[in-house]
Amino acid sequence: MEQTDTVTVKELVQNARLKVLQGADYLDRPIVTSDICRPALEFAGYFTHYPAMRIQLLGITETSFAQELTHEKRKNYLERMCQPQTPCFVVSTDLPVMSELQKAAADAHIPILGTHLTSSRVLGNMTSYLVSRLAKRQSIHGVLVDISGVGVLITGDSGVGKSETALELVRRGHRLVADDRVEVYARDEQTLVGSAPAILQHLMEIRGIGIIDVMTLYGTGSIMPEDTIDFIVHLETWTPDTQFDRLGDRGDKQIIQDVAVPKVSVPVKTGRNLAIIIESAAMNFRANTMGYDATKTFDDNLNKLIKKNSIEDEKGNQKA
Numbered sequence: 001m002e003q004t005d006t007v008t009v010k011e012l013v014q015n016a017r018l019k020v021l022q023g024a025d026y027l028d029r030p031i032v033t034s035d036i037c038r039p040a041l042e043f044a045g046y047f048t049h050y051p052a053m054r055i056q057l058l059g060i061t062e063t064s065f066a067q068e069l070t071h072e073k074r075k076n077y078l079e080r081m082c083q084p085q086t087p088c089f090v091v092s093t094d095l096p097v098m099s100e101l102q103k104a105a106a107d108a109h110i111p112i113l114g115t116h117l118t119s120s121r122v123l124g125n126m127t128s129y130l131v132s133r134l135a136k137r138q139s140i141h142g143v144l145v146d147i148s149g150v151g152v153l154i155t156g157d158s159g160v161g162k163s164e165t166a167l168e169l170v171r172r173g174h175r176l177v178a179d180d181r182v183e184v185y186a187r188d189e190q191t192l193v194g195s196a197p198a199i200l201q202h203l204m205e206i207r208g209i210g211i212i213d214v215m216t217l218y219g220t221g222s223i224m225p226e227d228t229i230d231f232i233v234h235l236e237t238w239t240p241d242t243q244f245d246r247l248g249d250r251g252d253k254q255i256i257q258d259v260a261v262p263k264v265s266v267p268v269k270t271g272r273n274l275a276i277i278i279e280s281a282a283m284n285f286r287a288n289t290m291g292y293d294a295t296k297t298f299d300d301n302l303n304k305l306i307k308k309n310s311i312e313d314e315k316g317n318q319k320a
Helices: 011-015 060-067 071-081 099-108 119-134 163-170 214-218 273-290 294-319
Strands: 017-022 055-057 090-091 112-114 134-140 142-148 151-155 176-179 180-184 193-194 203-206 210-213 226-228 230-237 255-258 257-269
Touching: 011 112, 011 119, 017 099, 017 142, 055 060, 055 119, 060 071, 071 099, 134 151, 134 214, 142 163, 151 163, 151 273, 163 176, 163 203, 163 214, 163 273, 176 180, 176 193, 176 226, 210 214, 230 273, 257 273
Parallel strands: 055 090, 090 112, 151 230, 230 257
Antiparallel strands: 017 112, 134 180, 142 151, 142 176, 180 193, 193 226, 203 210, 255 257
C-alpha cells in the first residue's frame, strides 16, 4: 500500500472552505497527517507529547482558557506551539486571533486560518478531506461500477470479461468509477472507497477495440469520480468440477484493508448475460441490507411445504 502525496495548506483552504487570516505567503506548507490537535494541556505548559505535525485548532474553549493566562505565559506557550513541522493554526467561530499567536506564527512563517463554523463542524470538514487525501491506498485489479447506489467491485482473471460486462452495465444506465485498476482506501473501519488512477479516469480498455472514453460516448451521467465498495462480484471461469453457491447463504467476505466486504462468485459460461446477473446480484444485496432475505423466504416456504406434506401423509396413514 502506498500513501498519496502530502496535502498543502492551500489545498486545505480551498477544500475545507477556510479563509486565510495571516500568512498567505506560506500556504505551501505540507500537511502529513489527518489527525488534528485541539491544544489544551499545552496551555497548561505540558509539551511532552505535543503533536507538532498536526493542524492546531483553536475554538472557544481553548481561546477562553488562554485568555485567562498572563501575557508572558500565552506568549511562551504559543511560541513553543509554533514548530517547524506545524502546518497551520485554524481559529473557529470567527473568534479574534490572539496577538501573541499572530506574532509567534508570523515569526515561524505559519499561516493562520479562520472560519465561522464551530470547532466540531470545521474539525469534521477537515478530517473528512484529509482522510480521503492522505489515507494509504491499495491498487486492486478489477472494475468498480455504481449500480443503482451500490458500489460493486468486479474482479476476476484477466480476459474473463470484466470490462465488457461493465460497459454493458453503463449502457443499462449505471455508472463507471474505475476500469482495470481501482485505487482503494479505508474511509473508516467499515467503509472502503475506490477511485480510478488519474491516468485512467473515464477510460476503458475493450479487447478488439482499444481505449474508449466512457464520458465522451455516454455522457457525464455515466461516470463517478469515486464510490464506496459495498459488494464484490468475482467472475470465475466455469468448470464442471467447481462448486458454486447456489442458495446464496454462504456469507462469503473478502478482507481489504481490514474491512470485510460481502462477496459472491459468479461462473462465467458461454450464453450467460453477466451484466444482468451482476445487476440482479446488486439489487439482491441492497434488498438484504434493507431486511429482505430471499433465501430465508425460500427456506420458510420449503418448511411450510414439508409440514403440509407431513400432515397429509399422516392423514393418509390414518385412513389406511
